[in-house]
Amino acid sequence: MTSLYFDRGKGERYRSLGCFPCTFPVQSTAKNVKEIIEELKTGKFANIAERSGRAQDAEDGGGLETLRKDGYM
Amino acid sequence: MTQLEKLESQSVYILREAYSQFKNLAMLWSIGKDSTVLLWLSRKAFFGHVPFPLVHIDTSYKIPEMIEYRDKLALEFGLNMVVGQNKQALEEKRTYPDGNLDRINCCKTLKTEALRNTLSGAWTRQRLNHQTRKYEPDANKEPYTGVIVGVRSDEEGSRSKERYFSPRDKRNDWDVGDQPPELWNQFKTEYAPGTHIRVHPLLDWTELDIWEYIE
Numbered sequence: 001m002t003s004l005y006f007d008r009g010k011g012e013r014y015r016s017l018g019c020f021p022c023t024f025p026v027q028s029t030a031k032n033v034k035e036i037i038e039e040l041k042t043g044k045f046a047n048i049a050e051r052s053g054r055a056q057d058a059e060d061g062g063g064l065e066t067l068r069k070d071g072y073m
Numbered sequence: 074m075t076q077l078e079k080l081e082s083q084s085v086y087i088l089r090e091a092y093s094q095f096k097n098l099a100m101l102w103s104i105g106k107d108s109t110v111l112l113w114l115s116r117k118a119f120f121g122h123v124p125f126p127l128v129h130i131d132t133s134y135k136i137p138e139m140i141e142y143r144d145k146l147a148l149e150f151g152l153n154m155v156v157g158q159n160k161q162a163l164e165e166k167r168t169y170p171d172g173n174l175d176r177i178n179c180c181k182t183l184k185t186e187a188l189r190n191t192l193s194g195a196w197t198r199q200r201l202n203h204q205t206r207k208y209e210p211d212a213n214k215e216p217y218t219g220v221i222v223g224v225r226s227d228e229e230g231s232r233s234k235e236r237y238f239s240p241r242d243k244r245n246d247w248d249v250g251d252q253p254p255e256l257w258n259q260f261k262t263e264y265a266p267g268t269h270i271r272v273h274p275l276l277d278w279t280e281l282d283i284w285e286y287i288e
Contacts, residue, residue: 002139016105017139019136022176063177071246
């Protein structure tokens with residue numbers, strides 16, 4: 001797995017990956033798979049969408065559904 | 074059987090079903106965790122050899138580590154790696170980072186449009202040559218009729234409306250209200266000419282399942 005998902009010392013990691021101008025990391029100190037699992041189980045992100053760091057989803061009130069009807073993955 | 078074993082076995086079943094039903098099958102690989110798990114499952118389903126091309130839509134704005142990782146794994150696993158790109162839009166600077174489009178229209182241009190024309194074969198696909206380790210134009214221009222995608226129901230609202238085998242029409246559009254029922258593992262895999270079916274083996278996996286499986 002690419003290391004972008006893990007904290008590499010800056011206290012942040014990507015939860016979802018995309019283009020760099022529109023993708024933002026989450027605050028997290030999880031450095032490996034085990035720590036990500038522990039973090040998810042704490043419920044820290046229970047009310048935060050996995051793709052909340054993907055800025056295009058927030059545009060247009062429902063950006064991703066608009067995109068997906070048009071053939072986006 | 075644990076929950077993860079059940080999920081794995083259902084996904085392997087769907088992958089094999091897709092392979093048996095579609096002559097021109099491809100898998101989208103975004104280099105993210107979900108489609109990388111899907112790649113792993115495909116190797117498992119077909120005993121180490123992935124029998125269909127992996128397609129990446131490269132917007133040219135991906136985090137550089139993603140591209141390095143893509144090519145490293147493609148060479149290591151001997152993957153038939155195919156890349157599609159909207160070259161014209163990039164040349165004309167029709168993008169969000171260039172300040173000429175909003176984010177959604179940038180996604181539409183660099184991803185949706187590139188995906189549509191790469192799947193249909195209208196735009197030249199670039200294929201990895203394992204000898205030279207470079208990408209060169211792919212001679213195969215056949216449209217892909219089955220497209221495996223690693224979307225999951227729990228990651229986002231519109232994805233929870235998908236089926237395992239979800240039809241797309243000639244324009245690649247998706248009519249959410251008109252999809253076949255999937256009862257007792259009976260899947261509709263027929264499609265009209267010029268259309269394709271999206272196949273979603275990871276639909277029932279959660280974010281936590283993915284990480285526990287990776288572990």
